[in-house]
Amino acid sequence: xxxxxxxxxxxxxxxIFAIEIGESIPQFTIQDHMNNTVRSDDFKNxxxxxxxxxxxxxxxxxxxxxxxxxxxxxxxxxxxxxYGISINTVEDQKKFSEKYNLNFPLLADADAKVSKLFxxxxxxxxxxxxxxxIINPEGKIVDIGEDVDxxxxxxxxxxxxxxxxxx
Numbered sequence: 149x150x151x152x153x154x155x156x157x158x159x160x161x162x163x164i165f166a167i168e169i170g171e172s173i174p175q176f177t178i179q180d181h182m183n184n185t186v187r188s189d190d191f192k193n194x195x196x197x198x199x200x201x202x203x204x205x206x207x208x209x210x211x212x213x214x215x216x217x218x219x220x221x222x223x224x225x226x227x228x229x230x231y232g233i234s235i236n237t238v239e240d241q242k243k244f245s246e247k248y249n250l251n252f253p254l255l256a257d258a259d260a261k262v263s264k265l266f267x268x269x270x271x272x273x274x275x276x277x278x279x280x281x282i283i284n285p286e287g288k289i290v291d292i293g294e295d296v297d298x299x300x301x302x303x304x305x306x307x308x309x310x311x312x313x314x315x
Contacts, residue, residue: 166267172287173198174265178233180253181241186231188287195228196283197305200268201298202275204236204244204254212278212298217250219302226309228282235260235269235276282308 167174176188191198199216201209213232216223223230233255234241241254255262257276263269268277280301282291291308293301 167265167289167292169289169292171289173281173283173289174262176262176265178255178257178262179238180231180255181238181245182253183238184253186253186255191229191283192287193285195226195285195309197223197228197230197280197309198266198283199230199232199278199280199296199301199305200263200266200276201232201234201278202270204234204240205247208278208298209234210244210248212296212301213244213250213254214248215299215302216252216305217248219306220251222306223302223309226306226313228309231255233257233262233276235263235274280305282312284312 173188173191178186180186201212203209216230216232220230230252232252235257237258238256241256245254257263260269263276268279270277278296278298280293280296281289282305284290290312293304296304
């Protein structure tokens with residue numbers, strides 16, 4: 149019984165600070181796969197997609213990143229910048245980007261600080277959840293895709309952006 153209560157308490161504590169639609173994105177500074185500095189303030193004044201994936205160059209993450217690559221023209225033509233992010237080093241992200249010819253920045257969250265800010269860090273594991281955030285030009289979250297399908301996520305994003313921009 150004590151173990152159950154401890155696990156329940158830990159699980160609740162991890163989700164108590166969940167980020168929600170309508171909130172401003174947290175402040176952060178991070179390096180991309182080319183070792184350029186990216187700040188959360190860079191997301192202002194433009195639409196942004198920030199997709200978190202567990203680990204570079206694994207089957208599901210490769211499918212997701214390649215689907216965003218293949219749909220990037222549709223997304224960028226709507227005035228939206230794409231960023232992928234995982235708990236990997238700059239070097240790992242660079243290799244992943246080069247191997248699959250990815251045409252958007254990959255952010256290297258090796259210390260998991262940004263993943264924790266977005267509440268996507270998996271408890272006890274060095275990976276992020278597969279969640280996707282759509283951020284408006286004011287820096288507010290307008291859509292959260294939780295536990296998204298890696299193959300279908302980019303198409304879901306295209307459709308959601310169209311719906312959101314119609315409002």
